[in-house]
Amino acid sequence: MAETPKLIDSKGKRLDGRKANELRPLTIEAGTLKRADGSAYLEWGNNKVMAAVYGPRECHPRHMAHPARALVRVTYNMASFSVGDRKRPGPDRRSTEISKVTSEAFASVVFLEQFPRSSIDVFVEILQADAGTRVAALTAVAVALADAGIPMKSLLAGVAFGKIGGTVVLDLGKDEDNYGEADVPLAIIPRTEEIVLLQMDGDLTAKEFQKGMKMAIAAAKEIYEVQKDALKRRYAVSVEALEAEEGAEEELKEETVEEEA
């Protein structure tokens, strides 16, 4: 068996030079897909994720529709080329599980009762995977839903903490995920600090768990800022485009008036 690499040094530095409570670099762009009602593209460390939202729209098949509220249906898919060993295309147990827990997390923040009999369909494509793709997906989907104008109680931030070499750390990378002792992915409402998804792989003491939760809640607030910034940038672009459009209309009007005179 291959020897476990030393994941954290005596000074608390991790393999990629991060400190225990440091996230991998995160960037988000909202509204990247023209044909979807809402979309977001996210890069988080080496993870690359695209999320697209359609709806609210009539729910098909009809027998699945709920008379009093909308359904949130998330489909998480990992591209064959997203991982080192080619992934067999199509759904599997893991993607079915991630789709289910992500749908449930968003069902707790979307105002579902505003759209009876409808569905809000969300598709997540993992283009490149490097551990933490479910929390990357959650973070991207929140922005895509907001971009689609879906009314929500709040945005959700996905983030994971875990334990490597006996130390509690934030946002595990691939080697840390493979060789670490625990991984706890979470979906958090940053404003209220409510937890709407918690999964746990491995073992932690109660104290370690509390320490990790503190780190994750602080990180969720950081992620929330990146999410809001992505939406603000999207809006700013729209305003510019609108102004340019209005300017062109004004010019046309002036030309017409001159011609008539």
Ligand code: CDP
């Ligand atoms: O991605 P996340 O950490 O949320 O989920 P996971 O099931 O703990 O998977 C951890 C990582 O294993 C993924 O991010 C991928 O990098 C990798 N993986 C893979 O290489 N091949 C698969 N079929 C599934 C996952």
